[in-house]
Amino acid sequence: KAGVTQTPRYLIKTRGQQVTLSCSPISGHRSVSWYQQTPGQGLQFLFEYFSETQRNKGNFPGRFSGRQFSNSRSEMNVSTLELGDSALYLCASSVRTGRDTGELFFGEGSRLTVL
Amino acid sequence: KNQVEQSPQSLIILEGKNCTLQCNYTVSPFSNLRWYKQDTGRGPVSLTIMTFSENTKSNGRYTATLDADTKQSSLHITASQLSDSASYICVVSPQGYQKVTFGTGTKLQVIP
Numbered sequence: 001k002a003g004v005t006q007t008p009r010y011l012i013k014t015r016g017q018q019v020t021l022s023c024s025p026i027s028g029h030r031s032v033s034w035y036q037q038t039p040g041q042g043l044q045f046l047f048e049y050f051s052e053t054q055r056n057k058g059n060f061p062g063r064f065s066g067r068q069f070s071n072s073r074s075e076m077n078v079s080t081l082e083l084g085d086s087a088l089y090l091c092a093s094s095v096r097t098g099r100d101t102g103e104l105f106f107g108e109g110s111r112l113t114v115l
Numbered sequence: 116k117n118q119v120e121q122s123p124q125s126l127i128i129l130e131g132k133n134c135t136l137q138c139n140y141t142v143s144p145f146s147n148l149r150w151y152k153q154d155t156g157r158g159p160v161s162l163t164i165m166t167f168s169e170n171t172k173s174n175g176r177y178t179a180t181l182d183a184d185t186k187q188s189s190l191h192i193t194a195s196q197l198s199d200s201a202s203y204i205c206v207v208s209p210q211g212y213q214k215v216t217f218g219t220g221t222k223l224q225v226i227p
Contacts, residue, residue: 004158033214042219043159043204056214090158103149104206104215106158 002026004093004107012113018079021110025072025093031055032074033104034066037088046089049074078112086114117142119207121218128225132195136221138188138205150179150190151204153220159204162190195225 005024013019025032033048033056045058049068066076072093078085088111092104119140128134140148147166151159163172163179165188172179176199178191192199205218 035217043217045214045217048214058214088156092158103161103164104151104159106151106160108158109156111156 004091004105006089006091006107006110008110009108010111010113012115013081014115015081015083017081018077019081019112020075020077021089021091021112023074023076023091023093023107025074025091026105029093029095029105030072031094031102032068032072033092033094034074034076035090035092036060037090037109038086043090046076081114083114086112088112117207117209117213117216119205119216119218121203121205121221123221124219125222126224128195128223130195130197130225130227133191133193134195134223136190136192136203136205136223138190138207138218140186140188140205140207140216140218142186142207142209142216144210145183145186146208146210148179148181148188149206149208150177150188151206153202153204155201162203192223195223197225197227199223200225 031050034046036044048056052068063079068074088109090109092106094102122137149164150162153159165181176193181188202220204220208215
């Protein structure tokens with residue numbers, strides 16, 4: 001069974017540009033969540049999608065957005081990039097059992113560097 | 116406010132030695148607690164999951180404990196190996212549709 005796939009793995013952008021990251025969840029998983037990880041802050045929750053609906057949202061500015069498609073694949077977009085957006089962006093998929101979050105299966109991440 | 120605190124922040128131990136990592140949480144209502152291992156530059160991988168009624172769970176050389184009354188968990192690593200060098204993250208899930216809460220992790224370095 002294929003794991004969570006994130007693309008691209010590495011990318012370099014300049015300030016002011018925008019970026020789109022993609023995440024393909026494990027087959028059968030309908031919940032996808034996104035996280036930003038920086039050395040000093042640990043994993044910071046961005047948002048979670050379930051069946052194309054945003055379930056939860058973290059405390060990030062509106063420049064960070066996401067969406068989920070009918071096949072559960074998800075994308076996140078960051079507009080007007082700032083230097084502080086440089087981070088590892090992780091996507092995780094899970095099978096929600098009832099109202100509780102199931103085990104999170106993480107992808108390898110997309111390493112974004114903003115110059 | 117739901118919070119998860121981990122200690123120590125970092126730890127260096129000799130290969131073959133044991134160590135214990137701590138996790139305190141204030142997440143309520145509690146559903147489950149997971150420990151994840153994250154190698155540098157990779158995505159986290161789940162080690163154990165514990166629900167309210169469980170107080171000990173093992174996965175090879177990793178043993179997690181949970182005290183739901185004091186809201187504390189620990190991860191004990193026995194006979195450490197160089198490959199145990201990683202960050203260990205405590206993740207607590209509330210009941211319902213609230214988001215999970217992550218600890219900031221403990222960075223473990225095992226040296227020969």
